Amino acid sequence: MSSAKPDKLRVEQAKRDGHLTVPLMISVQPGRDKEVEQALERLGATVESRDRRIGYLRAEMPVDKVEDAYLITGVSKVDLDEPLGNKLPEP
Numbered sequence: 001m002s003s004a005k006p007d008k009l010r011v012e013q014a015k016r017d018g019h020l021t022v023p024l025m026i027s028v029q030p031g032r033d034k035e036v037e038q039a040l041e042r043l044g045a046t047v048e049s050r051d052r053r054i055g056y057l058r059a060e061m062p063v064d065k066v067e068d069a070y071l072i073t074g075v076s077k078v079d080l081d082e083p084l085g086n087k088l089p090e091p
Contacts (some may be wrong), residue, residue: 010080011066021060023048023081024069028055032074039072 015021024045028036033052045059055076061069070078089090 007080008067011063014063019063021046022063022066024059024061024066025067025079025081026057026059026075027077028057029074029076030055033057036072036074039074040069043068046071 011022020044026036033050033055037047037050037057040057040059040061043061043065045061045065047057047059049058050056057067066078066080068077
């Protein structure tokens with residue numbers, strides 16, 4: 001399990017603000033990149049960038065699945081970035 005959970009208050013705020021997804025910065029244990037990337041995709045995330053040399057992924061994660069990201073085997077840390085422009089359309 002991860003050493004750091006995403007900030008629950010920020011995740012809840014993103015939900016209240018109508019965000020469908022939030023960007024996550026994920027540190028991956030050496031050699032687990034592909035496994036973690038596939039697990040994230042199964043949760044509905046879109047991996048936007050990766051740097052295997054330093055064990056880093058950036059993914060756009062459905063806001064209701066954020067907490068599942070830090071339960072993935074091979075994830076060492078999950079940080080929540082500020083949500084950007086993915087709100088539900090205003091009525």
